[in-house]
Amino acid sequence: MNHILKSISFIFHPLIMPILGVIFYFSKSPRFIPIEIIKNKLISISILTLILPILIYYLLKTLGKTKSIYLKTTQERILPLGLNCIIIYLILKRVFPPTEILELYFFFVGILLSTLACFILAILKFKASIHMIAISGVLMFFIALSIHFSININGTLALMVIIIGATASSRLHLNAHNFNELIVGFCIGFFPQLTLLNYWLV
Structure with missing residues (x-):
């Protein structure tokens, strides 16, 4: 069971959530988007949200700015979160x-707002769960797309809820977060996406 819960934290890592949201959008959107544009967008997002943060982590570790990939302390989180805000802005x-x-523009605006909130909380010595921020944000985006495009994705949404529960259990089991940090993380990820619906959901 211990290995399973550890695996859940890796499989549903926050770094894969933005590209998951983009892939889901392109797979469900009824609009015609040339395949070349889709490929270019996916390559760009993969580089900026997955490969670049990994390279930055190893650079920070080499410089002694962070000790582990888990970013166990709030102090370790500040610089990576600040750099991630810059990446999302780009x-x-x-x-x-x-x-x-x-x-997708407002999806990433929501991600930027969530990251900024997590960054500010890290400065204030509060360690909100980045796993929960990422997953809850994607969940709200999926819900919005189902309404926006009038599509039935109840199975996907049910699976996302199960994933959120499993991830929360994993973080608690690994003593990475307490209950309050998970709840705050969920809210930080969910509510910016919800608030931004006023600007694009029609």
């Missing part, structure tokens, strides 16, 4: 500007 400017795909 995505909003270069990959998903508001003049192209509005839904």
